[in-house]
């Protein structure tokens with residue numbers, strides 16, 4: 001197949017997606033256990049709850065990053081030749097990091113959360129020792145190094161092929177007199193932008209990780225807690241957003257196969273991506289709105305840019321998708337349905353996020369379940385839905401059928417489960433139920449239990465998507 005010849009390491013990417021599917025399933029079961037424990041449906045030792053919460057947070061964010069990276073690598077390889085060895089090194093470092101992280105949590109007992117907020121890793125109150133926290137943080141660092149290698153390869157190839165960073169970001173079209181015909185494809189623009197901001201995010205993350213590690217092993221080495229928090233949330237915010245911005249490349253590349261209309265780099269598209277590049281980094285202080293010692297201008301910037309951040313996303317990707325879908329005869333199947341759901345879920349999830357980024361609202365909602373409410377929307381119904389859509393597309397030909405009744409049912413179950421599950425978080429948040437509490441008051445059990453039921457639906461749908469993908473891979477191999 002000619003199509004395959006110009007896609008690098010399809011095998012490695014397909015394997016990554018299978019691995020990611022299995023990990024997502026496992027981490028969702030961890031989530032189910034947490035929610036059931038909050039609803040007092042099962043007995044769970046709080047120490048174990050926090051270990052599971054740490055594994056779920058780190059595992060989910062890591063897997064979102066991994067799937068996004070696999071999607072980007074797969075499609076960027078259509079335009080520039082990428083070195084396969086770099087991908088293998090990235091994957092190897094990633095898996096090595098996962099082993100250290102899991103060991104730190106489940107052998108060492110680390111339960112300080114995926115955000116490793118300074119000085120928590122060093123102050124466990126006896127729950128874990130320094131070695132466990134160190135293992136967790138060295139694991140993160142290994143994954144970070146893998147990502148930096150990965151972006152170095154993607155970045156340098158794009159810069160060479162498209163005449164520098166500005167060329168790959170379509171600046172001549174955005175800000176000069178460039179013509180649309182000469183602009184790089186959307187995938188290249190998105191890949192260049194995410195490469196820049198995620199590299200900066202990971203370098204900042206690595207710096208604070210190393211400082212925390214030194215502090216852990218030599219407590220005399222003090223770290224400024226406010227600076228550390230700024231660096232951690234800069235990294236965390238940028239990294240999780242990058243996972244979505246990488247996954248959306250699947251929408252740009254796959255949806256045109258259904259609409260018959262190429263996704264074009266227009267002037268608005270190019271400007272929007274350059275705006276995303278700035279906003280995604282400048283907006284992070286919305287995680288520090290409770291830190292009254294922060295300079296006022298930084299917090300105001302966090303709020304104002306949160307409003308603006310919605311515009312390039314909603315106006316460009318979601319609106320263009322609607323325009324492309326309208327007036328084209330789309331034959332729906334699992335892949336296209338999940339990709340469109342991904343854009344919709346991402347857009348809808350940004351609304352409670354923007355609400356929470358208002359200083360007056362944040363005073364009330366911060367550290368309530370409103371927060372996991374908003375991000376589970378754009379992760380379960382956004383990034384993860386796009387990843388499942390990409391997986392369904394990879395095995396589309398092997399399945400031969402467009403959309404079976406079972407596909408339709410699984411999609412509906414996943415959507416219903418995802419919507420119900422996340423709405424229950426938002427409801428709990430609106431009722432001031434705190435987040436990250438292992439034990440809930442009996443007054444909160446009802447929402448916890450309803451959410452547990454919806455979570456089962458999400459897992460059921462996911463089980464079907466991953467099993468269908470695995471079967472498709474095997475059938476493709478047999479063919």
Ligand code: HEM
Pocket residue numbers: 027028029030031032034035053054056057058060061064113114115369372376379380384434435436437455456458459
């Ligand atoms: C069936 C699906 C899922 C279930 C049942 C679930 C459940 C949960 C629960 C109960 C919490 C703790 C809430 C609290 O603070 O009280 C949580 C936190 C979290 N979840 Fe999920 N989740 C699911 C899917 C996902 C997905 C797909 C992602 C990302 C791709 C994700 C990322 C996170 C993160 C980052 C946290 C924050 C952990 C922390 O506060 O340190 N979850 N989840």
Ligand SMILES: [Cu+2]
Pocket residue numbers: 237283284286287
């Ligand atoms: Cu953020």
